[in-house]
Amino acid sequence: MNDNDEIKFTLPNSSNEVAEVSAAEIEVIEDGYRRIFSRESPEYFIDKGGAGAVYHLPGGFCIKIFFDRHDSPYSEHMDLGNTPIKEASLQERMSHSSFSGNVRVPKYLGTFEKNGVIQKNALVMETLDAHNLQLLLNNKNLPDNFNTDTFLASLEKFIQHMHAEDRIVHNDLFPRNIMVDKATGDPRVIDFGRSVDTTYLVENSIKLEIEERDWKLFDKICEEIYSLQK
Numbered sequence: 001m002n003d004n005d006e007i008k009f010t011l012p013n014s015s016n017e018v019a020e021v022s023a024a025e026i027e028v029i030e031d032g033y034r035r036i037f038s039r040e041s042p043e044y045f046i047d048k049g050g051a052g053a054v055y056h057l058p059g060g061f062c063i064k065i066f067f068d069r070h071d072s073p074y075s076e077h078m079d080l081g082n083t084p085i086k087e088a089s090l091q092e093r094m095s096h097s098s099f100s101g102n103v104r105v106p107k108y109l110g111t112f113e114k115n116g117v118i119q120k121n122a123l124v125m126e127t128l129d130a131h132n133l134q135l136l137l138n139n140k141n142l143p144d145n146f147n148t149d150t151f152l153a154s155l156e157k158f159i160q161h162m163h164a165e166d167r168i169v170h171n172d173l174f175p176r177n178i179m180v181d182k183a184t185g186d187p188r189v190i191d192f193g194r195s196v197d198t199t200y201l202v203e204n205s206i207k208l209e210i211e212e213r214d215w216k217l218f219d220k221i222c223e224e225i226y227s228l229q230k
């Protein structure tokens with residue numbers, strides 16, 4: 001990244017710019033993108049997975065920077081999942097879900113242009129103030145406000161709604177992609193990097209075996225959480 005590159009944060013078409021992010025916040029986001037790309041910024045780092053790393057920005061935003069795997073000469077041998085653009089579009093759809101329970105996804109906010117070219121390597125979303133469920137399971141330590149029955153019942157309803165109404169199968173519902181809100185103990189679902197838009201399948205009455213994968217992984221989450229309580 002050069003100092004004179006023009007970085008522009010771009011909001012999704014569906015959003016109302018004024019309501020979603022203020023001009024001052026856009027400045028913070030664009031500045032954060034520049035800093036993260038121009039040097040190592042350990043002070044911003046939150047966590048990473050196989051597809052990307054997530055960096056905190058002031059103001060409650062974070063940036064997921066995708067590793068450059070789709071352009072790798074070995075990409076055909078890797079199970080890469082969605083392109084960042086596809087991941088962003090599914091997360092955006094889930095950000096507008098009509099689900100009314102106490103589960104949600106981090107709000108998708110937008111992406112970037114550099115010198116007028118859309119950047120396919122980053123997305124901006126709300127930072128969750130939440131524990132990663134995998135970490136909690138590793139430490140065998142669920143927070144005091146965690147209620148197993150409520151948590152799992154809420155998550156189950158969310159998955160049902162996501163399949164039936166949002167027409168998305170998450171397809172990667174491992175504990176590392178579930179978070180636990182620090183204030184409420186409620187579930188948060190992240191990482192739509194392997195998610196599938198099932199609109200076509202539903203509209204053409206094609207049997208949705210793929211939904212079973214979410215339920216299998218949900219059952220494993222239930223087992224793992226209950227096993228901690230023995």
Ligand SMILES: Nc1ncnc2c1ncn2[C@@H]1O[C@H](COP(=O)(O)OP(=O)(O)OP(=O)(O)O)[C@@H](O)[C@H]1O
Nearest residue numbers: 047048049050051052054106126127128132191193
């Ligand atoms: N909005 C967020 N707020 C806070 N932390 C987040 C947020 N999104 C992601 N994280 C943290 O960053 C980690 C990596 O993010 P994410 O799961 O999206 O990356 P990934 O590389 O696609 O993961 P995977 O290895 O599951 O494919 C998560 O496990 C979580 O701990």
Ligand SMILES: [Mg+2]
Nearest residue numbers: 049176177191
């Ligand atoms: Mg992940």
